[in-house]
Amino acid sequence: MNSQNTQNKFLGALNEKQAEAVTLKNQSALVLAGAGSGKTLVLTSRVSWLIQNQIVSPGGILAVTFTNKAAKEMLVRISSQLPINTRGMWVGTFHGLCNRFLRKHHTDANLPETFQILDSSDQKSAIKRVMKGMNVNEEMYPSKEAQYFINSNKDKGIRSEGVKPHDEHTKKLNEVYAEYERQCQREGVADFAELLLRCIELFTNNSVIRNHYQSIFKHILVDEFQDTSSLQYQWLKLLTSKESFIFAVGDDDQSIYGFRGARVGNMKDFEKDYKIKNVVKLEQNYRSKNNILNTANAIIDNNKNRLGKNLFTDSGDGDLVRQYTALSEVDEANFIIDEIKMLHREGLRYDQFAILYRNNAQSRVIEHAIVSNNIPYRVYGGLRFFERAEIKNGLAYLRLISNKTDDNAFLRIVNFPTRGIGARSIEQLQDLAKNNDTSLWDAALEIESKNEVTKKGIPFFVNLIRHLEDEIHGLSISESIDKIVEQSGLKAHYLKDKDGLDRVSNLNELVSAAVTFLNTVEVDNPDLNLVEFLNYTSLESGELQASAGEDALQLMTIHSSKGLEFDVVFITGLEDGLCPHERSLTESDGLEEERRLMYVAVTRAKNKLYLSLAQSRMLYGQTQYNIPSRFLDEIPEGLIKRMNTVEKSTTNTWDSFSQLPTSSSINREIPIGRQVTHSKFGIGMVIGYEGGENDLRIQIKFKSHGVKLLAMEYAKIEPI
């Protein structure tokens, strides 16, 4: 009776399609969930429904997401729907879950119990170290390329021995890959891709373990399925048997991570592989007004490669979308701030505004305008907490103490704060380690045993670490960090630094992060807790609840806006070359992915949507004159109001173009940045002039014919 009520409660909150998805019986399912269609609600309701109706116990559920944030949100929402302890449930990110499997079966996975996780920057320095040891020329083989080579192969499930190098260059890269694999194995560390690959190999090679998990997980749920890589899909397949089902939720129109291995094709494959009878489409949008939604629909309709979906809403037309053509990026920023100030005066909170851009470099000018108007703001992205140098340094002490073979950690701190161990001593250590085939720590031990301990040098370092290890024995993680920060000299070092106070306070925050962590973990084995904490710092970006709830403007790239919503959204830099980005045009599926990006951006808006572009834009130290984004042309006229500087104010007229920097001081009739039409080439934009008074040539970037240099005297062009 009681259970019936609870069940009705959460089923009652669903529309027909959502309920259909949630209550599917005995089958795998593909749910095409449009933007704002209640995707998370469906996912969590599905879990609750399965448990409520005793189709599966909490332990028989595996739910996978991409970010820790999404995983956490899911757990919170499930526990609000059901009075159960979610601790026993397997909910997490792909990497987090792999980590969990590998810890549990570390012996079978051929990893030490305390194996540590390398983040991308750790990985990069590890690769650099490998290349140095092999005497590989960094000029010819940049470490970045090697890193890309290694990761893209791992992401395809290919080990170095499986690579078939077709030229000398790849052959060399693959030697680096092979050596890197050996180094990681020796040091007991795993990079992100390794977690997944190692886990897949574990399941593939060990049928006992595979069968065990296949029989446990009856229902596997996957969020953001369109973002899964082929390796992740393979992982999912290994976890399912004939008796288990996958419930995949995704939106092919929001697939914007192709560049990092996401494979939208997994959706079609999944339909086939799991014999999906009917794909459930969630097309009712609960977020945006009609004009915004129709704008999004019109844009995405230009993509050929779609599963097909059309969002609708019954929330009314709302305001027209507004397009603003600015003179420059500064003008664009000022326009945005003016609009925000106006709407804020009308009572909108600052945190209900999002300013979106295609790349991070665009944020500077906007930030400048915000700062000079004294408005609070927050920029997403950038350095995360656990990626900060001082945090990584502090953690490296912990890492080394818990895993002496971690050479990365060793090198990071052996001379930090400086203690008289220069490049020479380190080289010596590395030679010794190489000859004895040991870790740097063991090499350091050998040197220590033969030398007197002084105030500096390697023997001093060895004893410092030993001392720290003794000191923190039996202490909690937070107390340990506190001790280490103090006694390693880190704190003193940063206090001396002129802008080191921030770093010291970050280190203090690390102590509180450890306290928070301990509160969320069941305390059984304190030693393993330390290892788990270290993994947590690698797997979790650590943005924490930092400045959440603060009433501030939200600045972020379009990519990081996915999944969020705001009352008012500004999409900036809508120029061809920026959005769509010029580099995307040469990639296969590039333009369509950019269009999906535009679609994601538009669908973030609830009530008001502004699209802005600049006729001239200073980017990377150069002024560009771009033509308006082709996506703007895809918006039907009835939905949008197009404005430019003339309409905005009387001080900024077309005349102000005469103040723009010019290549020469010739008398020209059409200002740079102005749009023109040509009888043959169509629409374009004036980007410059060449030649003298008698032979003036105008340079125009045309939408469909590229850049042309035309004789001013004869060119049949008309300003628009």
Place this chain on the structure above:
DNA sequence: CCCGAGGACCTTTTT
């Protein structure tokens, strides 16, 4: 060892 000059880099990003 520290600092400053000079050079290369610059799409998107989570784990």
Place this chain on the structure above:
DNA sequence: GGTCCTCGGG
């Protein structure tokens, strides 16, 4: 244009 890295002199 800004940042990050490297290298060389003090």
